[in-house]
Amino acid sequence: MTLHVEIINPYPATTVKELLETKLLIPRKIRHFLRTKKHVLINGETINWQSPVKEGDRISLTFDTEDYPNKTIPMGDANLVKPLYEDSHIIVVNKPEGMKTHGNKPTEIALLNHVSAYCGQTCYVVHRLDMETSGAVLFAKNPFILPILNRLLEDKMIQRQYWALTEGKFQTKKTVYKDKIGRDRHDRRKRVVDPRKGQSAYTTVTRLKTFEGA
Template identity: 40%
Template sequence: MEYFNITNQHLLIEVLQSWNGLSLEKLFRERWKAPKKLVHEWRMSKELMLNGNSVPWSTVLTEGDTISIPLLDDAEKENVKAADLGISILYEDDVLLVANKPAGMDTHPSQPGDANSLINGVAYHLQHTGQTCMIKHIHRLDKDTTGAVLFAKNRLIGSILDRMLEEREIKRTYLALVEGIIKNDQGEIKEKIGRDRHHATRRRVSPTGQTAVTHYRVLNRDSKKNLTFVSCTLESGRTHQIRVHFSHLQHPLAGDTLYGGRRTFPRQALHARKIEFTHPISEQKMTIEAPFIDSPEIFNVHLL
């Protein structure tokens, strides 16, 4: 076993050296910060095992020990309809995966019965590969934004990743083409974002909105086409954040007609290029990149 795997609907985890001296209780409550309800459920069921035995939660862990966590309820509660949508899986192990979302596709169903979203395509991949597990998206991308989306395959990993996202321990890097030539090589956009009262789906910069910070770096400038190629990271994850912030700077994303951009491309030129995080179980540094998947291409001709 290499740190963890799934066997007979149990997640088997090998205790790492960095967990030496921790009790089961401290591993779940302090290291992983697992939800109290979930921990209580496992305590009551007495199905959680250490080296094949049911032990008190005060038991101290030693490197090489094996923790067995039951996952049957996760599979039973799964209710995502599978659909063959040709989704590309960028990374996968027994507890999580990263998929490359195409343009024109929601991250999850927008209405009951819809089966054309990314999560439906990921559910098909799991079904096709014989995996009977739940699937949960940790974050979302706009319908016409492409790129990396992180998914969890069980409730424990889902809760850990949710907390990591909230505590900004998951870094996402976006690439965008914006209209006009940005003079500064890098910058920070720090403007609150709220709903636009005059438009159902649009957001706007608003003093009463939610705090939002976008950091950007210029990668290239195309004076002939009057476009700037930028890399962005977010300190927050507000709806349409990058689109709203660059529109506010009078540099709307190319193709983003909702926020003042010209119809240069069939969609807004925004791609979630990279996702970085520490794996919740192995604690290894993960860096996963999503290749461009537009046809015809939007970004490649603007790369340095």
């Protein structure tokens, strides 16, 4: 797989090295390949690793097969995919209730496999929804963009909203939960409240409507 990526730099002036390392989050090994192979162009010109990159400059990156080894998964059914948004790097699709975001076994077919068939290439899960939950799921179309999306998710630059129909009544219009979330020690696929080892989480629940008789 040879991957060509071209972007217009949205960041303030910095060096090529710092841009690739701290902004584009390219792993050290792959940055080494880009430098030794001269696979980084700024406005069509080869550059020095300490060359300045200004906001608005055109950055061209070329990745070879050894940079990102080809990952293959079984292709699913492209007809089952309902895209909500798509560009050259990402795709957002609607996951129906009853379908897994990704399989637990290499041969298991799930939404990831259907999305990969739709895009004609292996895609990568950025976040997941439980099988019983329907809604928008974000996928990366290439391994280059995946760590950037993961960082945006960690830094809360990507936010998720859930709508739920529940029994009983919320006494207040808005409730905030700050319980730490960690892996279930009995099933690593599940998440549970873990005040000792869990990661910080902040969830705001807003009551939208109360039905009569609830």
